[in-house]
Amino acid sequence: KRLVPLPPEILGVLGHYLRLERPLTNAPALFVSLxxxxxxxxMSAAGLRSLFRHHRMRSRISNANPHRLRHTxxxxxxxxxxxxxxLQRLMGHSQIQTTMLYVELAPQDVWREYACAIEKRKALDSSHLS
Structure with a gap:
């Protein structure tokens, strides 16, 4: 088991789910069959897949799934x-190589990092000359 930090806006959504949608149960699981x-x-893995399939069809977002959400x-x-x-600790990976598989940077991310590093280097170079 792992503790996962949640932003305040998610806590509000979960509170709504617990108050209005989740059936009364003694199950320790947060998500249960409705x-x-x-x-x-x-909720079983098959139940989660079914839930995602339903919402994919409703939203017309064909590539949404729990694993893709983890990558994002x-x-x-x-x-x-x-x-x-x-990030490795947060995602529960024992190997940093596993975490690296989740980090898919777009070309613009690489260029932004590069531009930032160049600016830092220029600042360092100018401070050494002073």
Whole structure:
């Protein structure tokens, strides 16, 4: 088991889910089946796939799935400045190489990093000349 930090806006959405949508149950799982004979029981992997399939069809976003969301999260965290070791711990990876597979930087990300490094280098060079 792992603790995962959640931003305040997500806590509000989860509170709404717990108050209004989630059936009353003693199940320790946050996400449970909402209908059928498994109502109130922890959601299975098949149930999660079914939920994603339903919302993919409704939204017409054909490539959305939990794994793709993890990849997007990893890349977004690196773009926002999170270090790879911190991201590794957050994502629960035992090997940094696994984390690297999640970090798909777009060409514009590489160019932005390059431009930033060049500016820092210029600043360092000018400070050495003074």
């Amino acid at each position: 209908k059928g004979r498994r109502r109130g029981q922890p 999260f990893g890349a977004d965290m690196v773009r926002a400045g999170m270090s790879l070791p911190a």
